[in-house]
Amino acid sequence: MSEQHQSNDLLGLIKQHPLHAFLAGLVAVALLVLILVVNSKPASTASFSPEAVAGRIQKVGAVEIRDANRAARSGEEVFKAQCTNCHTAGLVGAPKFGDAGAWGPRIAKGYEALLTSALKGKGAMGPQGGGDFADFEIGRGVAYMANAAGGKFAEPKDPNAK
Numbered sequence: 001m002s003e004q005h006q007s008n009d010l011l012g013l014i015k016q017h018p019l020h021a022f023l024a025g026l027v028a029v030a031l032l033v034l035i036l037v038v039n040s041k042p043a044s045t046a047s048f049s050p051e052a053v054a055g056r057i058q059k060v061g062a063v064e065i066r067d068a069n070r071a072a073r074s075g076e077e078v079f080k081a082q083c084t085n086c087h088t089a090g091l092v093g094a095p096k097f098g099d100a101g102a103w104g105p106r107i108a109k110g111y112e113a114l115l116t117s118a119l120k121g122k123g124a125m126g127p128q129g130g131g132d133f134a135d136f137e138i139g140r141g142v143a144y145m146a147n148a149a150g151g152k153f154a155e156p157k158d159p160n161a162k
Contacts, residue, residue: 072134072136072137072140072158072161073133073137073140074140074144074155075140075141075142075143075144075145075147075155076144078133078137078138078140078141078144079097079141079144079145081132081133082128082131082132082133082138082141083097083141083145084097086124086125087145090102092123092124092125093123093124094124094125095149097145097148097149098148098149099149100149100150102149103145103146103149103150103151104149104150106146107146107149107150107151111139111142111143111146111151111153114142114146115135115138115139115142118138118139118141118142119135119138136156136157136158136159139156140155140156143155143156
């Protein structure tokens with residue numbers, strides 16, 4: 001049999017039984033839809049675990065209670081507690097503590113630019129503001145590091161000091 005003869009037989013069958021042809025097409029479409037629905041399960045039911053759901057819910061606000069009588073930290077204390085991990089070793093592009101060559105271009109931009117980078121983050125360094133230290137204490141850490149590399153910045157004063 002030739003291909004044209006087979007094609008003519010199929011067309012003839014469709015013309016003789018249009019209702020059967022329509023129903024066969026309808027069944028084929030229904031089977032395809034069923035296959036697609038069955039195979040489109042969620043990727044993982046683990047995404048509905050209580051831990052996963054809690055991880056996706058974000059806080060709207062928070063209340064933080066700090067010791068109002070705590071003495072303000074010096075630049076050296078902030079450096080040792082917050083900055084030393086990266087700046088002592090020069091990790092991930094952080095200028096090494098005391099390296100005038102690495103700190104020079106940064107110092108030239110001024111204290112405010114350095115403080116903004118520290119508070120908001122820059123490169124691999126995440127934002128430091130809003131953590132365990134007040135912004136002016138982070139500023140003290142910035143001045144301490146910059147001054148160790150040749151800067152001449154004054155240590156910021158505690159705005160709450162009397």
